[in-house]
Amino acid sequence: MEKVIMVVGPTAVGKSGLGIQLAQKFQGEIISGDSMQVYRHLDIGTAKVFPAEMAGIPHHLLNIRNVDESFSAYDFQQAATQLVDEIAGRGHVPIVVGGTGFYLRMFWLGWTLGHERHTDDEDTALDDAAAWTQLHQKDPVAAAKIPVTNRRRVDRALAVIAATGHLFSDQGDTLQPAMDALFIGLHTDRQQLYTRINQRVTQMITAGLEGEARWLYAHDGTQVAAGKGIGYREWWPYFAGERTKAEVVERIQADSRHYAKRQLTYFRHQLPVQWFDLLNDPNAAANIDQAVTDFLAK
Missing domain, CATH: 3.40.50.300 (P-loop containing nucleotide triphosphate hydrolases)
Known part of the structure; x- marks a missing residue:
């Protein structure tokens, strides 16, 4: 290293x-x-x-x-x-x-996320509320800290979860x-x-x-x-x-x-x-x- x-x-x-x-x-x-x-x-x-x-x-x-x-x-x-x-x-x-x-x-x-935004077509087609709901289902702790209207951060959290297999809210520990x-x-x-x-x-x-x-x-x-x-x-x-x-x-x-x-x-x-x-x-x-x-x- x-x-x-x-x-x-x-x-x-x-x-x-x-x-x-x-x-x-x-x-x-x-x-x-x-x-x-x-x-x-x-x-x-x-x-x-x-x-x-x-x-x-x-x-x-x-x-x-x-x-x-x-x-x-x-x-x-x-x-x-x-x-x-x-x-x-x-x-x-x-x-x-x-x-x-x-x-x-x-x-x-x-x-190595590939993109800052989540790149699944199904997810990027979602509106802000639906994207936030998806994040809430996957990581409610992270969703609670991110406003529904902050689409860039919502997408970033989804991308991290998809790329790493870990919760966005736990990244510092895992x-x-x-x-x-x-x-x-x-x-x-x-x-x-x-x-x-x-x-x-x-x-x-x-x-x-x-x-x-x-x-x-x-x-x-x-x-x-x-x-x-x-x-x-x-x-x-x-x-x-x-x-x-x-x-x-x-x-x-x-x-x-x-x-x-x-x-x-x-x-x-x-x-x-x-x-x-x-x-x-x-x-x-x-x-x-x-x-x-x-x-x-x-």
């Missing part, structure tokens, strides 16, 4: 910078664990690390899809697993950096990891995090996010999966003359804050994360280095 370091946490908390620092210290290569950074041309809104910032560290799974192409959790699991083998084969340490929780959990556990992973989680005071998020959005606007969003809009952004990402979808009403630019900025900031809250909740409940506060704890960097050193020495 290959050793993998996974740097996780909410948006704007400093994951990319830490990933590069760890790669420099431990001969690592970075695998992006972000569902939006796979898309070409979407650089500012996805907070990609630019080549000049990479410090010579190889970065993988960036710019591998056009915006009209799909990239599922299964695609990530397959690509990242292969990259881990290749990176380890070069004598380097695979370091996965990102905030797309389900992708990271699926990769860690080695799920599945063994496919990777020997050390989860380094970054967090900080909530108000400080929200301030950083708001500042990052302002910086993105200054860097030209509107132009990037206009490019996506001109390439059927309202219709493709890439156009549903935070930082892009908020512009569509503005381009249609239904929202002011100030309202767009406020909406991006609010959506980003809400997403950060959901990320933290997911990581805390779904992954065995060791948490560190690089912004306020002067010992955090040294403690992270020690945790990685101990992990790699095992």
Whole structure:
């Protein structure tokens, strides 16, 4: 079982910078664990690390899809697993950096669902209520936690049950990891995090996010999966003359804050994360280095 370091946490908390620092210290290569950074041309809104910032560290799974192409959790699991083998084969340490929780959990556990949605024709033809009822029959505990209207999560739960043979509600207890992973989680005071998020959005606007969003809009952004990402979808009403630019900025900031809250909740409940506060704890960097050193020495 290959050793993998996974740097996780909410948006704007400093994951990319830490990933590069760890790669420099431990001969690592970075695998992006972000569902939006796979898309070409979407650089500012996805907070990609630019080549000049990479410090010579190889970065993988960036710019591998056009915006009209799909990239599922299964695609990530397959690509990242292969990259881990290749990176380890070069004598380097695979370091996965990102905030797309389900992708990271699926990769860690080695799920091979094929699709994020359940793919039986009989099931996908069901309406929302019927699909939820089917989940309730198979896994009432999971169904009780998922609203009837959250079709994507209902389908995801059905897909996991079909692929693994285990209840979706029991996945944390019944599945063994496919990777020997050390989860380094970054967090900080909530108000400080929200301030950083708001500042990052302002910086993105200054860097030209509107132009990037206009490019996506001109390439059927309202219709493709890439156009549903935070930082892009908020512009569509503005381009249609239904929202002011100030309202767009406020909406991006609010959506980003809400997403950060959901990320933290997911990581805390779904992954065995060791948490560190690089912004306020002067010992955090040294403690992270020690945790990685101990992990790699095992």
